[in-house]
Amino acid sequence: MDLRFNTSLAEGYKSASQIARVLTEDWLARNMYCPICGEVTIRRAEPNAPVKDYVCEHCKSQYELKSKRSDSESFQATVADGVYRTMIGRITSLDNPSFFFMHYDRYEVNNLVIVPKCFFTPSVIEKRDALATTARRAGWEGCNILMREIPTTAKIPIIKNGVALPVEEVVSQYHRVFNLQTKSVESRGWLMDTLHLVERLDETFTLKQMYSFVDELQVKHPDNNHIPDKIRQQLQFLRDKGIIEFKGSGVYRKKQL
Template sequence: MNLHFNQSLAKNYHSESQKVRVLSEAWVKENGYCTNCSVQSLAEFANNKPVADFYCGNCNEQYELKSKKSKLSNIINDGAYKTMIERINSKDNPNFFFLTYSKEYTVNNFLIIPKQFFKPDIIIKRKPLSATAKRAGWVGCNIDLRQVPESGKVFLVKNQQVIPRKDVSQQFQKTLFLRKQSVASRGWTLDIWQCIDRLDTHFSLKQVYAFADELRCKHPENNHILDKIRQQLQVLRDKGIIEFVSRGHYRKSY
Protein backbone atom coordinates (compact mmCIF):
# COMPACT_ATOMS: atom_id res chain seq x y z
CA MET A 1 0.00 0.00 0.00
CA ASN A 2 1.48 3.33 -1.10
CA LEU A 3 0.83 5.95 1.58
CA HIS A 4 1.63 8.95 -0.63
CA PHE A 5 -0.96 10.91 -2.59
CA ASN A 6 -0.29 11.26 -6.31
CA GLN A 7 -0.07 15.06 -6.32
CA SER A 8 0.16 15.28 -10.11
CA LEU A 9 -3.56 14.47 -10.27
CA ALA A 10 -4.50 17.81 -8.70
CA LYS A 11 -2.06 20.18 -10.41
CA ASN A 12 -4.93 21.98 -12.18
CA TYR A 13 -6.86 22.65 -8.98
CA HIS A 14 -6.34 25.86 -6.99
CA SER A 15 -8.85 25.26 -4.19
CA GLU A 16 -7.31 23.24 -1.37
CA SER A 17 -10.60 21.47 -0.64
CA GLN A 18 -11.00 20.42 -4.28
CA LYS A 19 -7.38 19.32 -4.41
CA VAL A 20 -7.71 17.15 -1.32
CA ARG A 21 -10.97 15.65 -2.56
CA VAL A 22 -9.35 14.60 -5.86
CA LEU A 23 -6.18 13.29 -4.21
CA SER A 24 -7.87 11.40 -1.38
CA GLU A 25 -10.52 9.79 -3.59
CA ALA A 26 -7.86 8.73 -6.09
CA TRP A 27 -5.77 7.28 -3.25
CA VAL A 28 -8.68 5.24 -1.90
CA LYS A 29 -9.57 3.97 -5.37
CA GLU A 30 -5.96 2.85 -5.87
CA ASN A 31 -5.16 1.54 -2.38
CA GLY A 32 -8.45 0.88 -0.63
CA TYR A 33 -10.37 -2.38 -0.60
CA CYS A 34 -13.69 -3.77 0.56
CA THR A 35 -13.34 -4.71 4.22
CA ASN A 36 -16.34 -7.00 3.92
CA CYS A 37 -15.19 -9.29 1.10
CA SER A 38 -11.57 -8.11 0.56
CA VAL A 39 -12.07 -7.20 -3.10
CA GLN A 40 -9.19 -4.85 -3.94
CA SER A 41 -10.82 -2.36 -6.28
CA LEU A 42 -13.69 -0.10 -5.21
CA ALA A 43 -15.86 1.64 -7.79
CA GLU A 44 -16.86 5.28 -7.54
CA PHE A 45 -20.41 6.56 -7.46
CA ALA A 46 -21.41 9.56 -9.56
CA ASN A 47 -20.67 12.89 -7.86
CA ASN A 48 -24.33 13.54 -7.11
CA LYS A 49 -24.75 10.52 -4.81
CA PRO A 50 -26.25 11.95 -1.56
CA VAL A 51 -23.86 10.26 0.87
CA ALA A 52 -21.73 7.41 -0.47
CA ASP A 53 -18.56 7.82 -2.58
CA PHE A 54 -17.55 4.22 -3.32
CA TYR A 55 -19.13 0.80 -3.59
CA CYS A 56 -17.93 -2.78 -3.93
CA GLY A 57 -19.05 -4.39 -7.18
CA ASN A 58 -18.84 -7.82 -5.55
CA CYS A 59 -20.87 -7.48 -2.33
CA ASN A 60 -22.46 -4.01 -2.81
CA GLU A 61 -21.06 -2.52 0.40
CA GLN A 62 -21.09 1.30 0.20
CA TYR A 63 -18.48 3.68 1.55
CA GLU A 64 -18.40 7.39 2.28
CA LEU A 65 -14.98 9.07 2.57
CA LYS A 66 -14.07 11.87 4.98
CA SER A 67 -10.55 13.32 4.80
CA LYS A 68 -8.75 15.70 7.13
CA LYS A 69 -5.26 17.12 7.48
CA SER A 70 -3.37 16.30 10.70
CA LYS A 71 -5.01 14.31 13.50
CA LEU A 72 -8.28 12.43 13.58
CA SER A 73 -10.63 14.35 15.86
CA ASN A 74 -13.67 13.11 17.74
CA ILE A 75 -16.01 15.45 15.89
CA ILE A 76 -16.16 15.18 12.08
CA ASN A 77 -17.94 17.76 9.93
CA ASP A 78 -20.50 16.26 7.58
CA GLY A 79 -23.23 17.36 5.18
CA ALA A 80 -26.97 17.87 5.47
CA TYR A 81 -28.48 16.64 8.75
CA LYS A 82 -31.76 15.40 7.26
CA THR A 83 -30.01 13.45 4.50
CA MET A 84 -27.61 11.85 6.96
CA ILE A 85 -30.37 10.75 9.35
CA GLU A 86 -32.39 9.29 6.48
CA ARG A 87 -29.38 7.36 5.24
CA ILE A 88 -28.30 5.81 8.55
CA ASN A 89 -31.89 4.68 9.12
CA SER A 90 -32.06 3.03 5.71
CA LYS A 91 -30.95 -0.47 4.75
CA ASP A 92 -28.29 0.78 2.34
CA ASN A 93 -26.57 3.27 4.64
CA PRO A 94 -22.82 3.48 3.94
CA ASN A 95 -19.77 2.49 5.93
CA PHE A 96 -17.48 5.44 6.61
CA PHE A 97 -13.83 5.74 5.66
CA PHE A 98 -11.91 8.37 7.66
CA LEU A 99 -8.53 9.44 6.31
CA THR A 100 -6.00 11.78 7.90
CA TYR A 101 -2.96 13.04 6.04
CA SER A 102 0.16 15.15 6.64
CA LYS A 103 1.10 18.47 5.08
CA GLU A 104 3.29 16.44 2.72
CA TYR A 105 0.15 14.63 1.54
CA THR A 106 1.08 11.33 3.15
CA VAL A 107 -1.59 9.16 4.75
CA ASN A 108 -1.26 9.02 8.53
CA ASN A 109 -4.42 7.08 9.39
CA PHE A 110 -7.05 5.33 7.34
CA LEU A 111 -9.90 3.61 9.13
CA ILE A 112 -13.42 2.44 8.58
CA ILE A 113 -16.36 2.69 10.92
CA PRO A 114 -18.84 0.03 9.76
CA LYS A 115 -22.39 1.20 9.17
CA GLN A 116 -23.77 -0.95 11.98
CA PHE A 117 -22.15 1.41 14.50
CA PHE A 118 -24.14 4.40 13.31
CA LYS A 119 -27.26 5.37 15.22
CA PRO A 120 -29.15 8.69 15.33
CA ASP A 121 -27.46 10.03 18.46
CA ILE A 122 -24.04 9.84 16.79
CA ILE A 123 -25.21 12.57 14.40
CA ILE A 124 -25.13 16.06 15.93
CA LYS A 125 -27.44 18.65 14.42
CA ARG A 126 -25.81 22.00 13.70
CA LYS A 127 -27.53 25.38 13.84
CA PRO A 128 -29.27 26.50 10.62
CA LEU A 129 -27.31 28.90 8.44
CA SER A 130 -28.22 32.52 8.99
CA ALA A 131 -30.72 34.39 6.84
CA THR A 132 -27.87 36.25 5.14
CA ALA A 133 -26.05 33.07 4.12
CA LYS A 134 -26.10 31.82 0.53
CA ARG A 135 -27.94 28.68 1.70
CA ALA A 136 -30.03 30.36 4.38
CA GLY A 137 -31.74 27.89 6.71
CA TRP A 138 -29.63 24.92 5.61
CA VAL A 139 -28.93 22.54 8.50
CA GLY A 140 -25.70 20.57 8.58
CA CYS A 141 -24.41 17.97 11.01
CA ASN A 142 -21.33 16.57 12.72
CA ILE A 143 -20.41 12.95 13.40
CA ASP A 144 -19.49 12.28 17.04
CA LEU A 145 -16.92 9.47 17.03
CA ARG A 146 -16.95 9.37 20.84
CA GLN A 147 -20.20 7.43 20.53
CA VAL A 148 -18.46 4.58 18.69
CA PRO A 149 -16.95 1.69 20.70
CA GLU A 150 -13.23 1.21 20.09
CA SER A 151 -13.87 -2.12 18.34
CA GLY A 152 -15.98 -0.21 15.83
CA LYS A 153 -12.93 1.75 14.64
CA VAL A 154 -11.23 -0.59 12.18
CA PHE A 155 -7.84 0.73 11.08
CA LEU A 156 -6.40 -0.15 7.69
CA VAL A 157 -3.50 2.25 8.35
CA LYS A 158 -2.59 3.42 11.85
CA ASN A 159 0.15 5.97 12.48
CA GLN A 160 1.53 5.27 8.99
CA GLN A 161 1.66 1.54 9.66
CA VAL A 162 -0.33 -0.66 7.29
CA ILE A 163 -2.49 -3.20 9.16
CA PRO A 164 -2.54 -6.74 7.68
CA ARG A 165 -5.67 -7.25 5.61
CA LYS A 166 -6.62 -10.45 7.43
CA ASP A 167 -6.64 -8.55 10.75
CA VAL A 168 -8.79 -5.80 9.25
CA SER A 169 -11.25 -8.31 7.82
CA GLN A 170 -11.42 -10.26 11.06
CA GLN A 171 -12.24 -7.16 13.11
CA PHE A 172 -14.82 -6.04 10.55
CA GLN A 173 -16.52 -9.44 10.36
CA LYS A 174 -16.68 -9.82 14.14
CA THR A 175 -19.27 -7.05 14.50
CA LEU A 176 -21.58 -7.90 11.59
CA PHE A 177 -24.05 -9.47 14.03
CA LEU A 178 -25.19 -5.93 14.84
CA ARG A 179 -26.75 -5.61 11.39
CA LYS A 180 -29.25 -8.33 12.20
CA GLN A 181 -30.59 -6.40 15.20
CA SER A 182 -33.39 -3.87 15.12
CA VAL A 183 -32.40 -0.20 15.46
CA ALA A 184 -33.61 -0.18 19.09
CA SER A 185 -31.77 -3.38 20.05
CA ARG A 186 -28.59 -2.26 18.33
CA GLY A 187 -28.75 1.02 20.21
CA TRP A 188 -28.84 -0.81 23.52
CA THR A 189 -25.99 -3.13 22.57
CA LEU A 190 -23.79 -0.21 21.49
CA ASP A 191 -24.62 1.79 24.62
CA ILE A 192 -23.56 -1.08 26.89
CA TRP A 193 -20.50 -1.69 24.72
CA GLN A 194 -19.46 1.96 25.17
CA CYS A 195 -19.80 1.61 28.93
CA ILE A 196 -17.54 -1.45 28.87
CA ASP A 197 -14.97 0.50 26.84
CA ARG A 198 -14.55 2.80 29.83
CA LEU A 199 -13.69 -0.07 32.15
CA ASP A 200 -10.52 -2.13 32.58
CA THR A 201 -9.98 -5.39 30.70
CA HIS A 202 -11.39 -7.32 33.67
CA PHE A 203 -14.63 -5.85 35.01
CA SER A 204 -17.61 -6.77 37.12
CA LEU A 205 -21.37 -6.64 36.70
CA LYS A 206 -21.45 -4.17 39.58
CA GLN A 207 -19.21 -1.79 37.60
CA VAL A 208 -21.55 -1.91 34.63
CA TYR A 209 -24.53 -1.33 36.92
CA ALA A 210 -22.84 1.94 37.89
CA PHE A 211 -23.81 3.29 34.45
CA ALA A 212 -27.52 2.73 35.17
CA ASP A 213 -28.40 6.41 35.64
CA GLU A 214 -26.60 7.36 32.44
CA LEU A 215 -28.41 4.62 30.52
CA ARG A 216 -31.73 5.64 32.06
CA CYS A 217 -31.27 9.13 30.62
CA LYS A 218 -30.68 7.65 27.16
CA HIS A 219 -33.61 5.23 27.46
CA PRO A 220 -36.23 6.92 29.67
CA GLU A 221 -38.96 4.61 28.38
CA ASN A 222 -37.27 1.54 29.91
CA ASN A 223 -38.09 0.75 33.55
CA HIS A 224 -35.86 -2.32 33.79
CA ILE A 225 -32.38 -0.93 33.22
CA LEU A 226 -30.51 -3.54 35.26
CA ASP A 227 -32.30 -6.39 33.49
CA LYS A 228 -31.38 -4.80 30.15
CA ILE A 229 -27.73 -4.52 31.20
CA ARG A 230 -27.60 -8.24 32.00
CA GLN A 231 -29.33 -9.08 28.73
CA GLN A 232 -26.87 -7.07 26.66
CA LEU A 233 -23.87 -8.48 28.49
CA GLN A 234 -25.14 -11.91 27.46
CA VAL A 235 -25.45 -10.75 23.84
CA LEU A 236 -21.87 -9.45 23.86
CA ARG A 237 -20.67 -12.63 25.52
CA ASP A 238 -22.43 -14.87 22.98
CA LYS A 239 -20.84 -12.88 20.13
CA GLY A 240 -17.34 -13.17 21.57
CA ILE A 241 -16.92 -9.49 22.43
CA ILE A 242 -16.53 -10.26 26.14
CA GLU A 243 -15.87 -13.47 28.07
CA PHE A 244 -17.59 -14.76 31.18
CA VAL A 245 -14.96 -15.38 33.90
CA SER A 246 -17.02 -16.17 36.99
CA ARG A 247 -20.31 -15.13 38.53
CA GLY A 248 -20.59 -11.36 38.04
CA HIS A 249 -17.14 -11.06 36.44
CA TYR A 250 -16.14 -10.61 32.80
CA ARG A 251 -13.13 -9.98 30.54
CA LYS A 252 -12.92 -8.06 27.27
CA SER A 253 -11.96 -10.11 24.23
CA TYR A 254 -10.78 -7.11 22.22
Protein backbone atom coordinates in the same frame (compact mmCIF):
# COMPACT_ATOMS: atom_id res chain seq x y z
CA MET B 1 -0.27 -0.17 -1.04
CA ASP B 2 1.23 3.19 -2.05
CA LEU B 3 0.39 5.71 0.69
CA ARG B 4 1.36 8.77 -1.38
CA PHE B 5 -1.15 11.01 -3.15
CA ASN B 6 -1.00 11.77 -6.87
CA THR B 7 -0.28 15.48 -6.41
CA SER B 8 -0.47 16.18 -10.15
CA LEU B 9 -4.27 16.02 -9.79
CA ALA B 10 -4.19 19.18 -7.68
CA GLU B 11 -3.08 21.33 -10.61
CA GLY B 12 -5.67 23.93 -11.48
CA TYR B 13 -7.30 23.93 -8.04
CA LYS B 14 -6.91 26.84 -5.64
CA SER B 15 -9.18 25.84 -2.77
CA ALA B 16 -7.43 23.76 -0.08
CA SER B 17 -10.63 21.82 0.58
CA GLN B 18 -11.07 21.00 -3.12
CA ILE B 19 -7.45 19.86 -3.39
CA ALA B 20 -7.86 17.64 -0.33
CA ARG B 21 -11.07 16.14 -1.70
CA VAL B 22 -9.59 15.38 -5.12
CA LEU B 23 -6.40 13.82 -3.74
CA THR B 24 -7.97 11.73 -0.99
CA GLU B 25 -10.83 10.43 -3.14
CA ASP B 26 -8.41 9.50 -5.92
CA TRP B 27 -6.11 7.74 -3.46
CA LEU B 28 -8.93 5.60 -2.05
CA ALA B 29 -10.22 4.66 -5.49
CA ARG B 30 -6.72 3.57 -6.60
CA ASN B 31 -5.54 1.81 -3.45
CA MET B 32 -8.40 0.61 -1.29
CA TYR B 33 -9.79 -2.91 -1.27
CA CYS B 34 -13.14 -3.94 0.17
CA PRO B 35 -12.65 -4.55 3.93
CA ILE B 36 -15.78 -6.71 3.97
CA CYS B 37 -15.16 -9.29 1.25
CA GLY B 38 -11.51 -8.62 0.38
CA GLU B 39 -12.21 -7.65 -3.26
CA VAL B 40 -9.03 -5.96 -4.50
CA THR B 41 -10.75 -2.75 -5.62
CA ILE B 42 -13.79 -0.62 -4.90
CA ARG B 43 -15.26 1.86 -7.37
CA ARG B 44 -16.57 5.36 -6.99
CA ALA B 45 -20.33 5.66 -6.69
CA GLU B 46 -22.48 7.60 -9.12
CA PRO B 47 -22.04 11.39 -8.87
CA ASN B 48 -24.12 13.02 -6.11
CA ALA B 49 -25.17 9.69 -4.59
CA PRO B 50 -26.44 10.58 -1.07
CA VAL B 51 -24.14 9.45 1.76
CA LYS B 52 -22.24 7.06 -0.49
CA ASP B 53 -18.85 7.61 -2.18
CA TYR B 54 -17.73 4.08 -3.08
CA VAL B 55 -19.22 0.67 -3.84
CA CYS B 56 -17.75 -2.84 -3.94
CA GLU B 57 -18.75 -4.52 -7.20
CA HIS B 58 -18.48 -7.97 -5.63
CA CYS B 59 -20.49 -7.70 -2.37
CA LYS B 60 -22.26 -4.37 -3.14
CA SER B 61 -21.11 -2.85 0.17
CA GLN B 62 -21.28 0.95 0.30
CA TYR B 63 -18.72 3.33 1.77
CA GLU B 64 -18.23 7.01 2.46
CA LEU B 65 -14.87 8.72 3.02
CA LYS B 66 -14.09 11.48 5.53
CA SER B 67 -10.55 12.87 5.64
CA LYS B 68 -8.56 15.43 7.58
CA ARG B 69 -5.00 16.71 7.49
CA SER B 70 -3.42 15.51 10.72
CA ASP B 71 -0.42 13.55 11.96
CA SER B 72 -2.34 12.27 15.00
CA GLU B 73 -3.29 8.63 15.40
CA SER B 74 -6.38 9.71 17.38
CA PHE B 75 -9.31 10.91 15.32
CA GLN B 76 -10.92 14.21 16.20
CA ALA B 77 -14.04 14.36 18.39
CA THR B 78 -16.29 15.53 15.54
CA VAL B 79 -16.21 15.20 11.75
CA ALA B 80 -18.21 17.57 9.56
CA ASP B 81 -20.64 15.99 7.12
CA GLY B 82 -23.42 17.03 4.75
CA VAL B 83 -27.16 17.57 5.05
CA TYR B 84 -28.52 16.50 8.43
CA ARG B 85 -31.84 15.11 7.18
CA THR B 86 -30.15 13.14 4.41
CA MET B 87 -27.72 11.58 6.87
CA ILE B 88 -30.43 10.63 9.36
CA GLY B 89 -32.55 9.15 6.59
CA ARG B 90 -29.68 6.99 5.33
CA ILE B 91 -28.44 5.65 8.66
CA THR B 92 -31.95 4.74 9.82
CA SER B 93 -32.68 2.83 6.61
CA LEU B 94 -30.55 -0.19 7.64
CA ASP B 95 -28.96 0.18 4.19
CA ASN B 96 -26.47 2.80 5.29
CA PRO B 97 -22.80 2.86 4.27
CA SER B 98 -19.76 2.04 6.36
CA PHE B 99 -17.35 4.96 6.80
CA PHE B 100 -13.64 5.36 6.11
CA PHE B 101 -11.94 8.01 8.29
CA MET B 102 -8.55 9.14 7.02
CA HIS B 103 -5.70 11.22 8.43
CA TYR B 104 -3.07 12.45 5.98
CA ASP B 105 -0.05 14.73 6.10
CA ARG B 106 2.64 15.77 3.62
CA TYR B 107 0.51 14.35 0.80
CA GLU B 108 0.35 10.81 2.09
CA VAL B 109 -1.94 8.74 4.29
CA ASN B 110 -0.77 8.09 7.84
CA ASN B 111 -3.92 6.67 9.46
CA LEU B 112 -7.08 5.08 8.07
CA VAL B 113 -9.87 3.31 9.93
CA ILE B 114 -13.22 1.89 8.91
CA VAL B 115 -16.34 2.01 11.09
CA PRO B 116 -18.98 -0.62 10.16
CA LYS B 117 -22.44 0.68 9.35
CA CYS B 118 -24.02 -1.00 12.37
CA PHE B 119 -22.37 1.61 14.62
CA PHE B 120 -24.21 4.57 13.13
CA THR B 121 -27.30 5.76 14.98
CA PRO B 122 -28.98 9.17 15.31
CA SER B 123 -27.14 9.63 18.62
CA VAL B 124 -23.77 9.93 16.80
CA ILE B 125 -25.10 12.55 14.37
CA GLU B 126 -25.25 16.15 15.58
CA LYS B 127 -27.30 18.79 13.76
CA ARG B 128 -25.39 21.99 13.07
CA ASP B 129 -27.03 25.39 13.32
CA ALA B 130 -28.92 26.41 10.18
CA LEU B 131 -27.15 28.94 7.95
CA ALA B 132 -28.20 32.54 8.46
CA THR B 133 -30.82 34.16 6.25
CA THR B 134 -28.06 36.24 4.67
CA ALA B 135 -26.11 33.16 3.57
CA ARG B 136 -26.20 31.90 -0.03
CA ARG B 137 -27.78 28.65 1.22
CA ALA B 138 -29.95 30.25 3.90
CA GLY B 139 -31.55 27.71 6.24
CA TRP B 140 -29.25 24.85 5.18
CA GLU B 141 -28.66 22.41 8.06
CA GLY B 142 -25.50 20.35 8.05
CA CYS B 143 -24.35 17.78 10.57
CA ASN B 144 -21.34 16.46 12.47
CA ILE B 145 -20.39 12.84 13.08
CA LEU B 146 -19.56 12.52 16.77
CA MET B 147 -16.50 10.28 16.71
CA ARG B 148 -16.32 10.36 20.51
CA GLU B 149 -19.69 8.58 20.63
CA ILE B 150 -18.46 5.65 18.51
CA PRO B 151 -16.89 2.85 20.60
CA THR B 152 -13.18 2.21 20.09
CA THR B 153 -14.06 -1.39 19.22
CA ALA B 154 -15.82 -0.12 16.08
CA LYS B 155 -12.82 1.82 14.73
CA ILE B 156 -11.01 -0.88 12.78
CA PRO B 157 -7.50 0.17 11.69
CA ILE B 158 -6.44 -0.28 8.05
CA ILE B 159 -3.37 1.99 8.13
CA LYS B 160 -1.74 2.84 11.45
CA ASN B 161 1.08 5.37 11.80
CA GLY B 162 1.99 5.04 8.15
CA VAL B 163 1.92 1.23 8.07
CA ALA B 164 -0.76 -0.71 6.19
CA LEU B 165 -2.10 -3.73 8.09
CA PRO B 166 -2.44 -7.08 6.27
CA VAL B 167 -5.66 -7.36 4.25
CA GLU B 168 -6.62 -10.67 5.86
CA GLU B 169 -6.28 -9.15 9.34
CA VAL B 170 -8.52 -6.20 8.46
CA VAL B 171 -11.20 -8.37 6.84
CA SER B 172 -11.16 -10.78 9.79
CA GLN B 173 -11.51 -8.00 12.34
CA TYR B 174 -14.25 -6.34 10.32
CA HIS B 175 -16.31 -9.52 10.30
CA ARG B 176 -15.82 -10.07 14.00
CA VAL B 177 -17.00 -6.54 14.79
CA PHE B 178 -19.77 -6.56 12.17
CA ASN B 179 -21.01 -9.74 13.81
CA LEU B 180 -22.57 -7.32 16.29
CA GLN B 181 -25.01 -6.13 13.60
CA THR B 182 -28.59 -5.85 14.92
CA LYS B 183 -31.94 -5.69 13.16
CA SER B 184 -33.16 -2.34 14.41
CA VAL B 185 -31.84 1.16 15.03
CA GLU B 186 -33.00 0.92 18.66
CA SER B 187 -30.91 -2.22 19.16
CA ARG B 188 -27.94 -0.44 17.61
CA GLY B 189 -28.32 2.29 20.22
CA TRP B 190 -28.24 -0.15 23.12
CA LEU B 191 -25.22 -1.91 21.61
CA MET B 192 -23.35 1.40 21.32
CA ASP B 193 -24.22 2.44 24.87
CA THR B 194 -23.20 -0.90 26.37
CA LEU B 195 -19.90 -1.09 24.49
CA HIS B 196 -19.04 2.45 25.59
CA LEU B 197 -19.61 1.52 29.22
CA VAL B 198 -17.63 -1.72 28.95
CA GLU B 199 -14.72 0.20 27.40
CA ARG B 200 -14.67 2.55 30.40
CA LEU B 201 -14.05 -0.36 32.77
CA ASP B 202 -10.94 -2.47 33.42
CA GLU B 203 -10.21 -5.64 31.45
CA THR B 204 -12.00 -7.64 34.16
CA PHE B 205 -15.20 -6.05 35.44
CA THR B 206 -18.36 -6.97 37.33
CA LEU B 207 -22.09 -6.80 36.82
CA LYS B 208 -22.24 -4.56 39.88
CA GLN B 209 -19.97 -2.07 38.13
CA MET B 210 -22.27 -2.10 35.10
CA TYR B 211 -25.25 -1.47 37.36
CA SER B 212 -23.54 1.71 38.54
CA PHE B 213 -24.40 3.15 35.09
CA VAL B 214 -28.15 2.64 35.49
CA ASP B 215 -28.90 6.32 36.09
CA GLU B 216 -26.78 7.33 33.09
CA LEU B 217 -28.60 4.88 30.85
CA GLN B 218 -31.97 5.97 32.21
CA VAL B 219 -31.30 9.49 30.94
CA LYS B 220 -30.58 8.10 27.46
CA HIS B 221 -33.55 5.72 27.53
CA PRO B 222 -36.24 7.48 29.59
CA ASP B 223 -39.04 5.18 28.42
CA ASN B 224 -37.31 2.01 29.58
CA ASN B 225 -38.20 0.97 33.12
CA HIS B 226 -36.06 -2.16 33.14
CA ILE B 227 -32.51 -0.85 32.70
CA PRO B 228 -30.77 -3.57 34.82
CA ASP B 229 -32.53 -6.26 32.76
CA LYS B 230 -31.39 -4.55 29.57
CA ILE B 231 -27.80 -4.39 30.83
CA ARG B 232 -27.79 -8.14 31.47
CA GLN B 233 -29.32 -8.77 28.04
CA GLN B 234 -26.65 -6.68 26.31
CA LEU B 235 -23.82 -8.34 28.23
CA GLN B 236 -25.17 -11.73 27.17
CA PHE B 237 -25.27 -10.51 23.56
CA LEU B 238 -21.64 -9.34 23.75
CA ARG B 239 -20.67 -12.65 25.36
CA ASP B 240 -22.41 -14.67 22.63
CA LYS B 241 -20.65 -12.59 19.97
CA GLY B 242 -17.21 -13.19 21.50
CA ILE B 243 -16.52 -9.63 22.66
CA ILE B 244 -16.50 -10.49 26.38
CA GLU B 245 -16.53 -13.73 28.36
CA PHE B 246 -18.42 -14.60 31.52
CA LYS B 247 -16.14 -15.84 34.31
CA GLY B 248 -18.92 -16.63 36.80
CA SER B 249 -20.28 -14.95 39.94
CA GLY B 250 -21.07 -11.73 38.10
CA VAL B 251 -17.54 -11.30 36.70
CA TYR B 252 -16.73 -10.61 33.03
CA ARG B 253 -13.52 -10.23 31.04
CA LYS B 254 -12.94 -8.38 27.78
CA LYS B 255 -11.55 -10.46 24.92
CA GLN B 256 -8.90 -9.11 22.60
CA LEU B 257 -10.08 -8.32 19.08
